[in-house]
Amino acid sequence: MAEPDPTLRLRWATLGAAFLVVATVSAVALRWWQSRGGDLPVLPLVLAVLLVLVAAVTLVLGLRVRRWVRRGEQVDGVGATRTLVLGQTAALAGAVLAGYLTASLGLALTRLEAPEPRSVALASGLSLLASLAMVAAGMVTQWCCQVPPSDDDEEPLAG
Secondary structure (H helix, E strand, C coil), rough: CCCCCCCCCCCHHHHCCCCCCHHHHHHHHHHHHCCCCCCCCCCHHHHHHHHHHHHHHHHHHHHHHHHHHHHCCCCHHHHHHHHHHHHHHHHHHHHHHHHHHHHHHHHHHHHCCHHHHHHHHHHHHHHHHHHHHHHHHHHHHHHHHHCCHHHHHCCCCCC
8 A cells, every 4th residue: 555645644834824814814804894884793602612523523533543543453445534634624624713713803802891892702712712622633633544654565676
C-alpha cells in the first residue's frame, strides 16, 4: 500500500490562514453593517452545543480508526478515508467559524453596556470555544487516521 500524498494533509498554517481571512472579512463586514445602523446577528446558544456534538462524534470516529490500526486489525479503507475527510472538514469548518465568531465577539465586547451585545458576546464566546474544540478534534482525527509504514511496502531495488 502506497503512502498517502503528504500534500493532502491539512496543516495548522492552512487553518490559521482561513481563520485570519474570515476574521478580517467578518470584522470589516460586521463593522460596516453596524455603521449602517444594523445590529450584530444574535447567535443561538444551541450552536455551541451542536459544534461540541460534531467535535465529539469526529473524535470518537478518529479514535476508533486509531484503535483498529494499533491492534493491526483489518481497516476498512473507505471508512477510514471518510473519517479522515470528516476530521479535515471539521477542522477547517471550525477555523472558519472561529474567525467569524472572533470578529463578532470583538465587536460585541465594545458595547457591553447594552443587553443585546451582552447576549451576542455570550453566545459568540461559547460558540468560539466549541469551534476551537472542533478544530482540535478534527486535527486529532487526522492524526489518528495515519497509517504506519509496513515492511512489505518496500519495493526491491532494481540493479
